[in-house]
Amino acid sequence: MEIGTPKDYSSDMYFIYFEVGEINEQALKIIQEYLGPEKKNHLRQLPHGYEIEMPIQCVPDVVRELVGQDIGIYQIVRYAKSDKSWE
Numbered sequence: 001m002e003i004g005t006p007k008d009y010s011s012d013m014y015f016i017y018f019e020v021g022e023i024n025e026q027a028l029k030i031i032q033e034y035l036g037p038e039k040k041n042h043l044r045q046l047p048h049g050y051e052i053e054m055p056i057q058c059v060p061d062v063v064r065e066l067v068g069q070d071i072g073i074y075q076i077v078r079y080a081k082s083d084k085s086w087e
Helices: 026-035 037-042 056-068
Strands: 012-020 043-046 050-055 071-087
Touching: 012 026, 012 056, 026 037, 026 043, 026 050, 026 056, 037 043, 037 056, 050 056, 050 071, 056 071
Parallel strands: none
Antiparallel strands: 012 050, 012 071, 043 050
């Protein structure tokens, strides 16, 4: 299995940072809605964006949701793999 690639369809979790242009917490609401109430604890608010613990395969979905609402994305950084699973 390749780790951290577009072919990683596992439930393995990674720490991912989204730096966004935030207006009235619109990006926060979009991300929280994507994660759902049971996974909101995987989200950490930072000064210029959000750190989310999620599978790599979810990144394009979050990007699509943010861009669909005209939220500027300035960078996405994948950090280390987490010891949790997306279930």
